[in-house]
Amino acid sequence: MHYVCPACESENKIDLTFPVEEYVCKTCSHLIDAAGNKQTKHLKVPTENVVLDVGQKGKIEGTEYTVVAIIVKRYGTNIFWREYYLKDSKGNDAFLSESYGHWVFLISIQPNDFKSKSSKLAIYAERTYRWYETSPCSIYAAAGFFDEHLDFNLATYKEYVNGTRMLSKETVGKKNQYFYGVHISKYDVKRAFKIAHMPYYTGVGIVQPYYFDIKQAINIFCIAALLICLCQLYVYTSRTNxxxxxxxxxxxxxxxxxxxxxxxxxxxxxxxxxxxxxxxxxxxxxxxxxxxxxxxxxxxxxxxxxxxxxxxxxxxxxxxxxxxxxxxxxxxxxxxxxxxxxxxxxxxxLPTFSGLMSPDAKVTVSRDRSGMIGITNLLSGQTTTFTDGKILEKDTSEVAILTKKSFGTQKLDSLINAEALRLTSDPISSNxxxxxxxxxLPVSFWNFGFIIFIMVALFVAMWIGKYFFNVNKWKNSSNSPYATS
Missing domain, CATH: 2.60.120.380 (Jelly Rolls)
Structure with a gap:
């Protein structure tokens, strides 16, 4: 379908057919009443952090959508978020909402599907949602084609959250509309619409998921622990120290x-x-x-x-x-x-000793701390020294021959070392x-215990991290389930 702007005579086209009540001229930014073909209001052009264009196509969860309109809404004086109106080939509506780089994919739901359990709780599809915040807002800028007249009066959004899902109740005057939304990754949006650059995200989104899936982590850790235990059991039963x-x-x-x-x-x-x-x-x-x-x-x-x-x-x-x-x-x-x-x-x-006498009482042997061997001929009273027992064994002097004959062995070194232990009283020499x-040690429980400890520590760290993540998520809510200081 296409429309010619009565203000600037520019042609406005979109590759979809649905009943258009109003559109914003892409050239002069006037809001045009389609039925009367007349301009009603001049609007600001959505520019800052707007990454999709009217007419752009993208596929989300297997369904191709066309961006038919863009609205920038303002809360207070300096808080803005962007809403992209989508339609599929059958004319069904969907929405992409982006705030501070966090994206939510929404669809309209029937009023009867939204059940208020209390002032702070709502139920949809048997799931309970907690009231997050109520925000008054107004339209700041707009572009595209609309199947109903835009209402520039102050609107009120009451939002309920459950994990990565949310409910939104929009009230303008006496008219209420209800929406169901789920978090969608900015990378999924980027792939769906082939966007070159995405707005940076800051803070924690209202339905942003935690960085780790705790339930999946539990399954992975339990399976890993079971496999490790089985491997350790096999090693323990098949090998021995x-x-x-x-x-x-x-x-x-x-x-x-x-x-x-x-x-x-x-x-x-x-x-x-x-x-x-x-x-x-x-x-x-x-x-x-x-x-x-x-x-x-x-x-x-x-x-x-x-x-x-x-x-x-x-x-x-x-x-x-x-x-x-x-x-x-x-x-x-x-x-x-x-x-x-x-x-x-x-x-x-070496062990020191003295007074090792030969069986025939002809010689005595001693050894000092330097290891020198002293041989005393008891008949002559003369003492001869040798460097060690090996030298004494090889010596051919008269005193050496007498010593070997008196002890009845050529292996004097072994004899001296053995007798030294018996004769010495020095504890150091006795050693x-x-x-x-x-x-x-093929069987070791150290690595097994260390890996289990690391997995438990990681899980505890993720659990604590999730708690503080949720505290940060709810810090802007007046209905936070977490204690605030």
Missing amino acids: ETVFAQTINFTDVQDKEMVSNSFTLSGGSAPLKVNAFSGVDNSWANIQLSLVNEKTNEIIYTSKDIEQYHGYEDGESWSEGSQSEDFNLCGVSSGQYHFLISAEKDGA TYVQLKATW
């Missing part, structure tokens, strides 16, 4: 050198390898250096651990700190064939070894 390495290492065997352990196999997915180190420290320390070697890739994981224990009395009270046992993890170790490279040291030197035990 296994001790893969255990050995006692003498400090004398790794003094200034590394010991290569026996090989062991780790089977399964990547998991921590837990190592326990024990040493009989007593007001002293020990240190263990451990290298885990992958025999296939030669990849090395290195770690070092101190074992310390100290105790005493101070101001009449006993105190202690440290432990003789330390646990540590080598994390993310994959399956494969491995061995350890081990070295260790401790506080103090001669470190025990290592490595346990493969």
Whole structure:
């Protein structure tokens, strides 16, 4: 249909056929009475934040609509919102309302469908809506084609809200109209009408949904938790924590050198390898250096651990700190064939002793803190020193031969180390070894518990966030269900 403006003789067209009572000339902005073909009023042109044009088409929920009119309404002196009048090909009405960048899609409903439950509650389609606010407003600007005469008197909107749905009761004089609306995303509007730019939104819209769907989040978290529990149950029943390495290492065997352990196999997915180190420290320390070697890739994981224990009395009270046992993890170790490279040291030197007499009472042996071995010939009273037991074993001097013969063994170093433990009274010197035990931990509840904790924390955060979101949504209402300070 098309109309020629009697004021400026411009042609006004729209690609729809419906009974037009009035239209606003797109050229001169006069309101024209279609039946009498005469101008009645000059109107302001809707411009600010208006993103749709009269005649523009778009598809919403599978139905194609044409924008037939645009009205800008004003509340007070500086609050405006825009209403876009839509019609489908059958002449059915719909509306898009936009305020501060928030969009609502509305349709007309029959007065009998709107039931007032009380002054603050209304019912539509068996759903209860809470009164939000009552706003007086007037028409500020208009454009397009109208199937009824525009009423420029002060209108009153009484709005009711339930989540992302709303009811609106428009009263002009004695005439009432009722509308049902739902939130529509600005991106859906943009796609429907192929709009290049959308107005920025501020604040929280009257029917704006929360950023997260709490019910959907509950379903997702519950399903995820169930799957995690099932996976953990499978791991727990199909795998076991296994001790893969255990050995006692003498400090004398790794003094200034590394010991290569026996090989062991780790089977399964990547998991921590837990190592326990024990040493009989007593007001002293020990240190263990451990290298885990992958025999296939030669990849090395290195770690070092101190074992310390100290105790005493101070101001009449006993105190202690440290432990003789330390646990540590080598994390993310994959399956494969491995061995350890081990070295260790401790506080103090080798166990000191004196007066180790040979069975035939011909020689005595002693060792000082520096590790020097002293051999005393009891017949002559002379003492000869050797750097350590290994040197003594290899020595061919008269005193060395006498010592080997008197003790009846060539392995003097082992004999001296063994007897030193029995003869020494120094607690530091008595600590001669470190025990290592490595346990493969394919079954771990730490990650399982951490993930469950994170999901619970996220849900609680979303729940609290929704509460404050709704408080902000209702802050402009005089009927907020949330306590206000």
